[in-house]
Amino acid sequence: MPNPYIANTEADRRAMLEAVGARSLDDLFADIPEAQRDPPLRLPPPLSEPELLAELSALAARNRSAGQPDGPYGMACFLGGGAYHHFIPSVVGQILSRGEFSTSYTPYQPEVSQGTLQAAFEFQSLVCELLGMDVANAGMYDGASALAEACLMAAAITGRRRIAVLETAHPHYEAVARTYAAGRGLAVEQVKAESPRLTEEHACLVVQQPNFFGYLEEVEALGQAAHAAGALCVAVAEPVSLGLLRPPGEYGADIAVAEGQPLGIPLSFGGPYLGLFACRQEYVRQMPGRIVGRTRDAEGRTGYVLTLQTREQHIRRERATSNICTSEQLVALAATVYLCAMGKQGLRRVAELCYHKAHYAADRIAGLPGYRLPLEGAFFNEFVVGCPRPVAEVNQELLKEGIVGGLDVSPGADAGLRPGLRGMREPPEHAMLLCVTEMNTREEIDRLVEALSRLGGGR
Amino acid sequence: MTSPAEPDPGATLSFDLSQPGRIACALPELDVPAAPLPPEPALRRDPDGRGLRLPELSQPDLVRYFTRLSQRNYGVDTAFYPLGSCTMKYNPRVHEDIVRLPGFAGLHPHQRETAQGGLALMFDLQRLLAEITGMDAVSLAPAAGAHGELAGILMARAYHQQRGDSQRPDGRPSGRRRVLVPDTAHGTNPATAAMCGYEVVSVASCADGNMDLGALAAALDDSAAALMLTLPNTLGLFDPQILRIAEMVHRAGALLYGDGANLNALLGRVKPGDLGFDVVHLNLHKTFSTPHGGGGPGSGPIAVREPLAPFLPTPVVRRREGEGGYVLAAPERSIGRVGLFHGNFGVMVRAYAYIRTLGAAGLREVSDNAVLNANYVRARLRDAYRLPYDRGCMHEVVFSGSRQKAKGVKTLDIAKRLIDYGFHPPTIYFPLMVDEAMLIEPTETESKETLDAFCDAMLAIAREAEDEPEVVRSAPHRAPLRRLDEATAARKPVLRWRPREELSP
Numbered sequence: 001m002p003n004p005y006i007a008n009t010e011a012d013r014r015a016m017l018e019a020v021g022a023r024s025l026d027d028l029f030a031d032i033p034e035a036q037r038d039p040p041l042r043l044p045p046p047l048s049e050p051e052l053l054a055e056l057s058a059l060a061a062r063n064r065s066a067g068q069p070d071g072p073y074g075m076a077c078f079l080g081g082g083a084y085h086h087f088i089p090s091v092v093g094q095i096l097s098r099g100e101f102s103t104s105y106t107p108y109q110p111e112v113s114q115g116t117l118q119a120a121f122e123f124q125s126l127v128c129e130l131l132g133m134d135v136a137n138a139g140m141y142d143g144a145s146a147l148a149e150a151c152l153m154a155a156a157i158t159g160r161r162r163i164a165v166l167e168t169a170h171p172h173y174e175a176v177a178r179t180y181a182a183g184r185g186l187a188v189e190q191v192k193a194e195s196p197r198l199t200e201e202h203a204c205l206v207v208q209q210p211n212f213f214g215y216l217e218e219v220e221a222l223g224q225a226a227h228a229a230g231a232l233c234v235a236v237a238e239p240v241s242l243g244l245l246r247p248p249g250e251y252g253a254d255i256a257v258a259e260g261q262p263l264g265i266p267l268s269f270g271g272p273y274l275g276l277f278a279c280r281q282e283y284v285r286q287m288p289g290r291i292v293g294r295t296r297d298a299e300g301r302t303g304y305v306l307t308l309q310t311r312e313q314h315i316r317r318e319r320a321t322s323n324i325c326t327s328e329q330l331v332a333l334a335a336t337v338y339l340c341a342m343g344k345q346g347l348r349r350v351a352e353l354c355y356h357k358a359h360y361a362a363d364r365i366a367g368l369p370g371y372r373l374p375l376e377g378a379f380f381n382e383f384v385v386g387c388p389r390p391v392a393e394v395n396q397e398l399l400k401e402g403i404v405g406g407l408d409v410s411p412g413a414d415a416g417l418r419p420g421l422r423g424m425r426e427p428p429e430h431a432m433l434l435c436v437t438e439m440n441t442r443e444e445i446d447r448l449v450e451a452l453s454r455l456g457g458g459r
Numbered sequence: 460m461t462s463p464a465e466p467d468p469g470a471t472l473s474f475d476l477s478q479p480g481r482i483a484c485a486l487p488e489l490d491v492p493a494a495p496l497p498p499e500p501a502l503r504r505d506p507d508g509r510g511l512r513l514p515e516l517s518q519p520d521l522v523r524y525f526t527r528l529s530q531r532n533y534g535v536d537t538a539f540y541p542l543g544s545c546t547m548k549y550n551p552r553v554h555e556d557i558v559r560l561p562g563f564a565g566l567h568p569h570q571r572e573t574a575q576g577g578l579a580l581m582f583d584l585q586r587l588l589a590e591i592t593g594m595d596a597v598s599l600a601p602a603a604g605a606h607g608e609l610a611g612i613l614m615a616r617a618y619h620q621q622r623g624d625s626q627r628p629d630g631r632p633s634g635r636r637r638v639l640v641p642d643t644a645h646g647t648n649p650a651t652a653a654m655c656g657y658e659v660v661s662v663a664s665c666a667d668g669n670m671d672l673g674a675l676a677a678a679l680d681d682s683a684a685a686l687m688l689t690l691p692n693t694l695g696l697f698d699p700q701i702l703r704i705a706e707m708v709h710r711a712g713a714l715l716y717g718d719g720a721n722l723n724a725l726l727g728r729v730k731p732g733d734l735g736f737d738v739v740h741l742n743l744h745k746t747f748s749t750p751h752g753g754g755g756p757g758s759g760p761i762a763v764r765e766p767l768a769p770f771l772p773t774p775v776v777r778r779r780e781g782e783g784g785y786v787l788a789a790p791e792r793s794i795g796r797v798g799l800f801h802g803n804f805g806v807m808v809r810a811y812a813y814i815r816t817l818g819a820a821g822l823r824e825v826s827d828n829a830v831l832n833a834n835y836v837r838a839r840l841r842d843a844y845r846l847p848y849d850r851g852c853m854h855e856v857v858f859s860g861s862r863q864k865a866k867g868v869k870t871l872d873i874a875k876r877l878i879d880y881g882f883h884p885p886t887i888y889f890p891l892m893v894d895e896a897m898l899i900e901p902t903e904t905e906s907k908e909t910l911d912a913f914c915d916a917m918l919a920i921a922r923e924a925e926d927e928p929e930v931v932r933s934a935p936h937r938a939p940l941r942r943l944d945e946a947t948a949a950r951k952p953v954l955r956w957r958p959r960e961e962l963s964p
Contacts, residue, residue, distance in 0.1 A: 005551060006903050008907060015907070016907060019838045020837075021838070029697075030851070032729045039730050041823070043814065044815060044818065047818075052816055056560070056812060059562075059576040063573060065564070066565040066566075082568075083568050083800065093559070100533065102534065102750040103534030103540075104540075104751065105754060109533075109878070110943050119528055130513075141603065145602070145606070152654075161629070172799050175796040176797060183654050244503060245501055246503050250503075268558070270799065270802070271802055272803040272806060291954060298942050301470075303469050304469065308949055314645075317646045318650060319653070323608065325603065326751075326755045326757040327755040330755065331755070341516075349486050356494050442490040
């Protein structure tokens, strides 16, 4: 069968080869060393479109994902830990499917790229409003790489070489910061919220709100502690919570980042996601990534262009603020459409639904024999539950009920609980991080509680 | 009577369309008892009564607003998009249905036992990419090409350190402290090397577009950690000295890094691993046809030879020993995580579907036609525009607008005039060493008719540059906007919306 994505026919190829002055296609590859040319390529045989759909549908069906049909209810998901199952209005996917947006590239020619550019300007504006910051860029790969870039930026601004990360930050965020910091030879260390012990060698203090376990930190005091040491405060926020919670710009953050996935972006097994990145006005020329600015055309009409490009790799090469080029523009468009669809009331409603449902679930689970909430304080929509049995076993049983359970944060797990964390004396042997969003109906939550109750030997 | 105002659609943002009380999505009511809110200091304050200042739109207004924005954009779906170095090929529609299957779209990154279909796809894709590139091991973690470069150069650094290379007190490498980058390289290459603590040394190319081996030899000493090479290079030329270059790099104890941005020229024709590359990154969004999204999402897997496999970024997908199935694993000397989870899975699904649709023969057809199309454009335009490197090209061809510039028409003018003819301009002013450069990459998905129409337009513009240069200099005439004032945008940056009352008069 002919290749559906190639237009040239045999006759076209003959005519073109003649115009080029080549006898055959092989002639065009004569610069490749002969011994290495035309190697065997062992790939599975080609698939027709229906065969492809059938095979990949079968592969997708081997997963058990939120939203997949399952029994009478469909799969329920109580898993969070950095990626969240939220409702995505149909308008988001519909707008993203427009080929004018999805099949364009970096808007180097602004006259034919106003769609991408104006949407990016909207995105920057929305991120500023959400985070309460002065300026934002047009998006980064994800929240964790945005944090890593923020740490490099803080080091460049302060001329200091130590990065302090609060011990309650998401372990993957800290890990990515370490990877990037290694390149520049910066040190990354964990500090405690009660006593961050910052020195004049620290470039920044990284604070995540809500923290990895879902609980709220005393962010204002932590920001003051950073500033008292002459360091910057770098905040990692969660965007849906900002419908309700105080934004980083109001508690002293100098740079604020967030994972944008909750804003209308599918879970999609971890990506593509979106890094939100914003800072105070005075640092705008140290910011990494693309920035869109408003201007006018030769006839005075409003238009948008890539601007402050002398920070970027294609102009500045080894002196650029970052090497980032292709980022997540279409994902940023999803977040833009989502935030416009929700508006101020909608985002607040989603945040409140998450908050109240999570507290309803936590109250009911805390009352079950064998379960407890080991951490004290206010939380948003994630919380830690001490369980009577190993988390893997609990989740196995929950799965039989069509429920994707929580993340294992037992002591010893990746960033599991440890004594002394937020004043906790003795962590439970088995602990899971549960997440509740507006997608979890009361019926689902009750079903989760029932199932946990049976596992705990209750009833 | 006043005349209707000049339309200025760019002046109106969603914020300006906002009216209190509107919403574009019906949300559920609270179906559980409300809990007390956290203490006041943790909550969003409302000092001036504005609350959270997000736009409030009805659904029809929202859809119209973004639909109109899309109509002021240009994609591969609109028409020919020969942006050099970016591989703007057609993106198959069936892939968009596949990534939206609930089993993929709803899969949470912390799932494992219930994510075996997703892990199986990633495992298979690692193997397919290893086969296509002739490398031994692959990590899919990097989110874009430059992200793959970062991972690759951090791996080179870790590799040298493990072999006894030392660090200075400031953490930078002290022994092998330089990375060599040809003068043809993408800007990301030197930017990446600098992010990894390296000094960047530029290596010149010769008049024929190949690397100057004398310059390479002079730069290659025991302070060289790696040479970052794009093949074919950004002039669209395959350097026939590649085996010699690899040998020189290896003899000096350095690594050969391959920037895979131009892999669309080589599929099925040669494997980078067979040419002596130690590390290559791929751009799945380019070579394996996923929508470029106005600047992402991409995916930048990193493929390596066996000695570098232990340093790959976390995670990689492995077969689980004994019981079957797949797990995510950290390679034993991994440089660590480069992203929040396991990479841009949605892009991987599309690339996987593309490779499975085409198979080995189909991929080879891709490169054959991509190279043929570029050479055809080269042949058709060579009399009108200067060819700085007059030899057979690979998947892209670079012209110089120097003849037209002598008449007062710059490459920028030619690019803007192409918009009037209905085409997206090529990459311009890159590579840097070509005066008034125009880098044209047609890709294999374009028909001869399209290439002819584009070449006809380019030839017409060349005539206009002779006969009526002002038409070219003042282009575009038929775009939604005339040329934009980029200087003022950078000098007095306006980077976000502000309500009218906050704007200074």
